[in-house]
Amino acid sequence: MFVFDPKINKDCAAHRKALRKILPDGLTLVSGGVEVARNNDVNYVFRQTSDFLYLAGVPEPNYFLMLDPKGGRDTLFIPRVDAHHRVWLGHVPDVTETRRTYGIGDVRYTDELPAVLKKARSRYRAVYADGGALRRLRPHLKGLKPRPGLLDDALQVLRAVKTQGEIELMRRANDISREGHVAVMKTARPGMREYELQAEFERTCTRLGLRHQGYPPIVAAGKNGAVLHYHHNNQVIKKGDLLLIDAGGECGGYSADITRTFPVGGRFSRRQRDIYAVVLEAQKQCIDRARPGVLSGDLHYHSMRVLADGLKDLGFLKGPTDDLVYGGAVRLFYPHGLTHMLGLDVHDSLGGRKRQVPCPPHIRVRFNARLEAGFAITMEPGVYFNPALFNDSALRKKYRGQIDFKKAESFYDFGGVRIEDDIVVRPSGPPLNLTSVPKEIDDVEAACGY
Numbered sequence: 014m015f016v017f018d019p020k021i022n023k024d025c026a027a028h029r030k031a032l033r034k035i036l037p038d039g040l041t042l043v044s045g046g047v048e049v050a051r052n053n054d055v056n057y058v059f060r061q062t063s064d065f066l067y068l069a070g071v072p073e074p075n076y077f078l079m080l081d082p083k084g085g086r087d088t089l090f091i092p093r094v095d096a097h098h099r100v101w102l103g104h105v106p107d108v109t110e111t112r113r114t115y116g117i118g119d120v121r122y123t124d125e126l127p128a129v130l131k132k133a134r135s136r137y138r139a140v141y142a143d144g145g146a147l148r149r150l151r152p153h154l155k156g157l158k159p160r161p162g163l164l165d166d167a168l169q170v171l172r173a174v175k176t177q178g179e180i181e182l183m184r185r186a187n188d189i190s191r192e193g194h195v196a197v198m199k200t201a202r203p204g205m206r207e208y209e210l211q212a213e214f215e216r217t218c219t220r221l222g223l224r225h226q227g228y229p230p231i232v233a234a235g236k237n238g239a240v241l242h243y244h245h246n247n248q249v250i251k252k253g254d255l256l257l258i259d260a261g262g263e264c265g266g267y268s269a270d271i272t273r274t275f276p277v278g279g280r281f282s283r284r285q286r287d288i289y290a291v292v293l294e295a296q297k298q299c300i301d302r303a304r305p306g307v308l309s310g311d312l313h314y315h316s317m318r319v320l321a322d323g324l325k326d327l328g329f330l331k332g333p334t335d336d337l338v339y340g341g342a343v344r345l346f347y348p349h350g351l352t353h354m355l356g357l358d359v360h361d362s363l364g365g366r367k368r369q370v371p372c373p374p375h376i377r378v379r380f381n382a383r384l385e386a387g388f389a390i391t392m393e394p395g396v397y398f399n400p401a402l403f404n405d406s407a408l409r410k411k412y413r414g415q416i417d418f419k420k421a422e423s424f425y426d427f428g429g430v431r432i433e434d435d436i437v438v439r440p441s442g443p444p445l446n447l448t449s450v451p452k453e454i455d456d457v458e459a460a461c462g463y
């Protein structure tokens with residue numbers, strides 16, 4: 014179905030052009046990542062820095078990128094590898110091949126960087142350099158005022174709005190991750206360990222060409238589903254458990270971020286179905302409302318309202334919806350945000366300082382942005398029964414009249430339900446949904462393969 018294709022971001026040239034337009038009056042220097050030691054002679058699996066992937070698309074370590082807007086050229090600096098190292102590393106592209114692969118007109122070796130900088134710097138007063146470039150090239154930047162904050166902000170501004178090439182990579186990450194999620198639903202059986210399903214997801218992604226995960230998968234059965242960043246993934250899955258899996262592969266550096274919750278055994282129980290339906294309704298309503306001009310904080314409050322109404326119908330909450338939402342009672346069931354930006358980082362750029370929208374006093378969320386066409390964001394409401402919250406004596410006292418704590422306690426073995434899709438805001442109308450993993454109750458049960 015998918016053929017491995019070391020596809021690179023075809024929009025990097027456009028990204029560099031846009032950056033030169035924001036920072037036309039300085040020399041821009043961006044450093045690629047360097048390898049990090051894991052233990053003796055072994056490095057961690059290398060992941061290029063997100064900004065470098067955005068501007069150059071190069072996944073390898075030890076590169077530099079220089080934008081010289083007055084000189085009218087971008088230069089990529091690549092490490093010079095001698096014959097001895099080729100014995101260990103195999104084929105390493107030279108400047109000619111690199112020029113062809115990445116479409117950057119000027120490619121040189123990093124040992125030429127000091128001489129190139131010496132010539133270029135006389136044309137400028139400022140250097141927009143990141144921390145790594147400043148640390149490693151400081152002696153060659155004489156006479157230039159470093160402005161790392163402006164470079165960072167410019168990149169945040171640009172990275173928030175996805176270009177067509179970026180959306181294509183995100184779609185590919187999503188399409189392959191879909192296969193992984195479906196394989197997990199089909200494979201899950203009582204008696205397995207959670208990590209066996211992690212293996213199934215990662216195996217499927219790798220087999221279809223995604224060599225890296227955007228983040229370590231969360232695979233949580235039963236009560237573990239209530240632990241928001243559960244990472245042990247080592248417990249035995251029991252018959253009748255809900256299985257919550259939050260996992261996404263990475264393509265060209267762009268991550269999918271998908272959560273599904275399904276019944277081990279293939280059929281939702283009555284109470285699983287009831288909670289699931291409430292979360293799904295909140296998610297679908299919020300997806301539909303994700304349009305330009307909408308505040309993400311307002312969407313979060315909308316999701317809290319839908320969840321509060323649903324939990325009221327099921328007897329967990331009582332009282333006026335507004336009181337449950339603004340007073341915070343619903344947050345005991347839903348203690349996280351609805352959405353975050355998504356891209357080269359799974360929690361991606363917030364869009365730059367100018368885009369930060371202060372929250373009105375009645376809204377308390379960590380991420381509050383006015384949505385724009387091209388924003389890629391997640392939509393991930395959830396309902397959890399986490400004893401750490403429901404057993405808290407101060408919270409029990411505060412919400413005594415609003416929460417049926419006895420009923421919530423009887424759901425401790427339930428864990429939680431989260432449903433998470435990746436969407437791209439469109440200029441008008443509802444957003445593009447990149448995620449096609451089954452989520453309707455009938456479709457999830459059908460995918461479970463019993």
Ligand SMILES: [Mn+2]
Nearest residue numbers: 270391393433
């Ligand atoms: Mn997420």
